Every structure is written in structure tokens, then in C-alpha cells.
Amino acid sequence: MWLAESGGGGSIWVTIAPFILMFAIFYFLLIRPQQKKQRQRGSMLNALKKGDKVTTVGGMHGTIAEISDDTVVIKVNDVTKLTFDRSSVNNVTARSNEKSEGDGA
Numbered sequence: 538m539w540l541a542e543s544g545g546g547g548s549i550w551v552t553i554a555p556f557i558l559m560f561a562i563f564y565f566l567l568i569r570p571q572q573k574k575q576r577q578r579g580s581m582l583n584a585l586k587k588g589d590k591v592t593t594v595g596g597m598h599g600t601i602a603e604i605s606d607d608t609v610v611i612k613v614n615d616v617t618k619l620t621f622d623r624s625s626v627n628n629v630t631a632r633s634n635e636k637s638e639g640d641g642a
Contacts, residue, residue: 581626581628581629582623582624582626584629585601585604585609585623585626585629586601586604586633587601587602587603587604587633588600588601588633588634589601589629589631589632589633590629590630590631590633591609591611591626591627591628591629591630592626592627592628592630593611593621593625593626593627594625594626594627595625597611597613597619597621598613598630599611599612599613599619600612601633602618604623605623606623607622607623608620608621608622608623609621609622609623609626
């Protein structure tokens with residue numbers, strides 16, 4: 538009787554092992570890279586400053602004219618300035634050469 542019960546305990550590990558393996562694969566191939574991308578995007582958004590040339594999620598190219606905690610004003614040409622949410626900036630195409638106010642230099 539005891540032998541039959543102890544033999545059944547091993548089959549639980551054999552049943553659970555594929556699920557643990559699948560979770561590990563999902564973690565290393567999907568979850569971890571997505572978290573890394575999210576951290577990089579967050580640091581890019583925090584590093585935005587006036588004068589940076591950016592592209593928005595919608596494909597609008599321009600230069601940051603003003604920036605606040607949650608919005609950016611993008612200068613598209615000499616006359617046109619558009620206000621976007623800070624999170625709508627997709628990438629920075631060129632960094633400004635100006636020192637930011639917080640550099641202390």
C-alpha cells in the first residue's frame with residue numbers, strides 16, 4: 538500500500554515539469570525582454586529635453602520647443618507648434634547639444 542502511494546508522487550513531478558519548463562521559456566523569451574524594453578523607453582522619456590529632435594508614435598517629426606512633466610510642445614516648422622503627451626514620443630532622432638538645467642555645469 539505504501540509503495541503504490543510513493544510511486545504516485547513521482548508522477549506529479551513528471552506532470553508539473555513541462556509547465557515549469559514552459560513558464561521558464563515564456564519568461565526568458567517574452568516577459569524579460571518586454572520589461573527591458575519598457576525600462577529603456579521610460580529612461581528615454583525621462584531624458585527628453587528642449588532642442589531634441591523626436592518622432593512621435595503617429596510619425597510626426599519635430600523639435601521639442603517646450604517640455605513639462607506630462608506634455609511636450611513640438612515645433613514642426615517655423616510657425617507650427619503642436620502639443621503632445623510625453624508618452625507619445627516614439628524615439629529621439631538627434632539629441633540637443635545644449636546643457637539641461639539640471640546638469641549644474
